[in-house]
Amino acid sequence: MEIIEKIKTNKLLEYQTEIQKICLHKLQSNPLPNPKSELWRLSNKTKFSNFLDYSFNEKDLKFDSPYPNNSQSTIRLIIGENCQIEFVEENYSIEQLSEDEVDKYIKEQISSFDQNENWSDLLNLSLSCKKNILGLKVNGSKIPPIEIFSHASSNSLNAKTLVIFLEKNCDVELIQVNLGKENSSLSQSTFFFLEENSSLNHGVVSYGENGSNLLNSLNVIQQKNSEYNLGSLHFKFNYARFEINIKQSQGNAKTNIKGMQITKKDEQISTYTKIDFNGPNGFLDQINKSLADDKSHAIFEGSIIVPKIAQKTDASQLSRNLLLSDLAQIDTKPQLEIIADDVKCKHGATISQLNEEELFYMRTRGVTLAEASKLQLSSYFQEIISFIPVSKDKWDLLDKLLNEN
Amino acid sequence: MQSQMKESDPILEVENLFASTNNLPILKGVSLTVYPGEIHAIMGRNGCGKSTLSKIIAGHPSYNITNGDIKYSGENINSLEPEERSQSGIFLGFQYPIEIPGVSNLEFLRVSTNARRKFLNKEELDTFDFEELVKEKLELVKMDQAFLSRSVNQGFSGGEKKRNEILQMALLEPKIAILDETDSGLDIDALRIVASGIKKISNTQTGIILITHYQRLLDEIEPNYVHVMADGQIIKTGGSDLALELEKKGYEWTDHFVKET
Structure with a gap:
């Protein structure tokens, strides 16, 4: 170094x-x-x-x-x-x-x-x-x-x-x-x-x-x-x-975050977020998705800080994760630090694998396992991609890269 | 009529089928033969193995065939993948159709239909041609076009999901359709729409297996055979009058058949 x-x-x-x-x-x-x-x-x-x-x-x-x-x-x-x-x-x-x-x-x-x-x-x-x-x-x-x-x-x-x-x-x-x-x-x-x-x-x-x-x-x-x-x-x-x-x-502001990280091979990608409410009536809606395949490692750590001044804060932070391989690793830690007493805050995390019943359903309609997995992943991506402020079909390369995953 | 049907070869032959999941035996020697044009009804208590039988015929990867064969058009399909079975003309209508958020119903139907058409050496349809075809089939189940732009089954009512299943069956034109409790959760009107759709799709070349608990579907679609399943076996087979008798006497009446087998 x-x-x-x-x-x-x-x-x-x-x-x-x-x-x-x-x-x-x-x-x-x-x-x-x-x-x-x-x-x-x-x-x-x-x-x-x-x-x-x-x-x-x-x-x-x-x-x-x-x-x-x-x-x-x-x-x-x-x-x-x-x-x-x-x-x-x-x-x-x-x-x-x-x-x-x-x-x-x-x-x-x-x-x-x-x-x-x-x-x-x-x-x-x-x-x-x-x-x-x-x-x-x-x-x-x-x-x-x-x-x-x-x-x-x-x-x-x-x-x-x-x-x-x-x-x-x-x-x-x-x-x-x-x-x-x-x-x-x-x-x-x-x-x-x-x-x-x-x-x-x-x-x-x-x-x-x-x-x-x-x-x-x-x-x-x-x-x-x-x-x-x-x-x-x-x-x-x-x-x-x-x-x-x-x-x-000063509070009284709105924040919406939809993020996603995709890891393959032995890659490591992490997202750390800190949202600081420094006034009343703040709003946050956050979802972070990770998708980890092969031997890769995806990390999400999020913190929401709600001091006493930030009354009536309405904040939600969710971490959703998809593990595609037995050797892949996901670490996730959404957390809240709340001092104010009149707030609405929630957080949560899920880690799952591709849904077997969804895959079987698609396969019974003639869709191959590979195509069914791709459809399921694209449905997983959809919520995030649609939030990126650029029409997806304009971005041929992005399309191509997503299809590789 | 039945002897006429049997002049052709069977579409489906299930021969002494034993199957298990997680080492738990579910099917314990099921045999069933379906000829073109035949409608079979399978009835039985919850947990007797009806749905498992349908899933195994469709190729569900969670079940292991421990003994016996499934033959489709004379070929053993025990080791075929679910998609290969579907492409070749086996259709399973789900008891609980799966929701797939983010995947458009129209695109999903088009991908499925083209997979089947490819197998039949028919030209694959582009979005424009497919929309024409699907509009025509929507009529069969009285579905609105708006369903096509939604995600697969997402937010559909129970009845809409079942109609979507029959729409898929209409598009895939299967040789054999296994309809697992297609009548459950339907009101009388929806049941009639679904039953009428099934009747319009079926013909002298198709075989149909209806899995049901109730006579009311069989009032709409009269089966050639009714089979009663219990504890992973078919314990009694009869004509449509067997279903009427079951309706009258309940499954308790079949308990002594279990003892006999």
Whole structure:
């Protein structure tokens, strides 16, 4: 782990921005997360080391999009490649945040970061150079869907950061695609700030190739009367972590999350979520699905924090898991921390296998076992896929990849 | 009429069938032969093995045949997969049709129908042609087209599920259909619709096995043979009058036949 040595000895970067200095300083004395802590204890050590084994690369190869270009109907942005972004139309505007605005917001965030809990973001912000930080300010309505791509180049570790402010009354549909090339590591940190009455339908689709690794951290702050909907899908990574931190800063906000992770071979993919209600009348509806095959390992840990100030919170967190092999492993831990006394909160977890009676029913109608299993899996995916804010048939590749599973 | 039927070869021959699940014997020597055009009714108390027999004929993987044979069109099918049996023309109508959320009924019916058509060397149907076919068959069971866009059996009432089973039977055009308690949970009108659908689908080339507890289905569809099952065996076979007698005397009346076997 050459990169850790370089952080320790402060030899990682010749030129450091102020943010990089602050983050590197926070990591210097203790550059790795605590492997015994709840957030990291299940993380596969070899795979995590593999994430850090690739040499850090500020420049990456030109992005070659495997997706059909929908430039007619969508706004496509690629982190690290877009220099000047400015879309100003009658109903909306999408403008780049100034360096000062980005710095100010990130510094505010870092000030409360904990070395262990926010390790992924601290690493990301230590590595992300200015070119790889995309900051946007979005305003208005009837905004075309936005697609934002991040990718890692083969045999290297890349860091990309996205900061988006949604101004008051703004309504946006945004899909974020994280692509891992063969033998690569991608560190992606995303920060959303939703002002009052704004609404974001957010999709995250992350997939890799052989030997891809991903640390994907998502931080959302919601002001009152905002609505944040997240549909996410992670698959085909040797090692991937998806960390979601959502704070309803004044309560009175809505959050809906439907996430899914698919693991095969000896992959490990985990999702950690922390939803913090910091005011009354907050709402959360969350479902996380895992599907684990072969010798793979899927992990979900979710925590909902409801302090005394968050009266009348209505929160639900469910973890549904499908084990397709005797050697696959699933760990799931949805949990609630409730101090307020007038709340409606529930959580639950199920682990099951493919339904034998459903399979038999389909087979008695001439559908082969393989097709029946695929139909059953697609029905399992359906709830999540339909929540990702992009019409599925537009995404031929996504279709293809899902059919492989 | 019966001798006329038997001029052709049997569709289904179950010969001294013994079967178990989790080492628990369920069928203990069942024999049954069905010729084209015949309707057989199997009656018996709960747990006597009626449904198990239907599932084993359809190829349920949870049951092991420990002795005996199932022959379909003269071929032993003991080791055929359920889908192979279905494609070749064996249909099982479920007592409790399974709900499959997220899978559209229309697409499921199309995939099933095409699997059967492929076996029959018929051209597979695209969505457009299939919709035409399915509309025609919907009439048989008086189902609304709206059922097609819903997930398979999800949110269907008991009667709608059973009609969906008969719709599938109509589309698959089986050579032998085993209908497991198709009449359970149906009101009188729904029972008539289902029975009329079955009669329209069946012909001189099809065999039908009706598994039922009640005479009321047999009032609508008159069987050629009625078999009474108890403890994994067929203990008595007769004509349609046997069902009437059972209705009158109850299953207690058959207890002494068990002792005889």
